[in-house]
Ligand SMILES: O=C(O)CCC(=O)C(=O)O
């Protein structure tokens with residue numbers, strides 16, 4: 001499917017510690033993700049091979065190091081979100097996000113209200129992704145979130161680690177145990193509509209769909225056959 005390739009590292013003499021630091025960070029966030037998913041699998045009564053068959057066949061984790069330059073203009077409406085990120089759900093299973101203290105990340109509550117997700121020292125933000133939503137048939141709802149245009153006067157940095165199923169993983173849609181289902185409202189308001197959700201059983205199909213949705217410029221250049 002041509003969705004994998006070598007990492008593109010900055011030149012070693014420019015940032016000598018970048019690669020080892022990023023690789024160590026990925027190892028640690030992978031470890032956290034695996035223990036979270038282990039606990040989730042036990043809670044949901046998933047088969048014992050769920051972790052192995054969903055994540056470990058050929059890992060498809062991604063990490064981004066993102067810089068949001070500060071903008072001069074007061075533009076904080078979502079439709080003018082400038083260099084922020086518009087409302088979306090992440091398409092994998094879990095996202096472990098490290099952010100600095102500049103602010104701008106917001107999440108949408110299930111009642112549709114946008115609230116700040118400010119930086120709390122020594123913590124990560126953990127978002128549910130669309131593959132997790134699919135697994136539980138929307139009992140657990142993927143976090144709708146956005147990043148407002150940065151008007152703070154200084155750059156914002158964030159480092160999301162996307163803990164995704166393997167490209168060839170088939171993510172089932174399970175019946176969540178009754179006691180957990182009883183606590184879920186099963187209805188929610190989100191700027192991301194149900195028909196926009198990536199819900200193919202084959203995760204690789206969703207990964208490609210996510211790429212087309214989030215990075216149309218990249219798709220037009222490198223995957224013209226999928227460009228609309
Ligand atoms: O920078 C952030 O805080 C979030 C970025 C994000 O939502 C994403 O890249 O999917």
Ligand SMILES: [Fe+2]
Pocket residue numbers: 088089090145
């Ligand atoms: Fe995101």
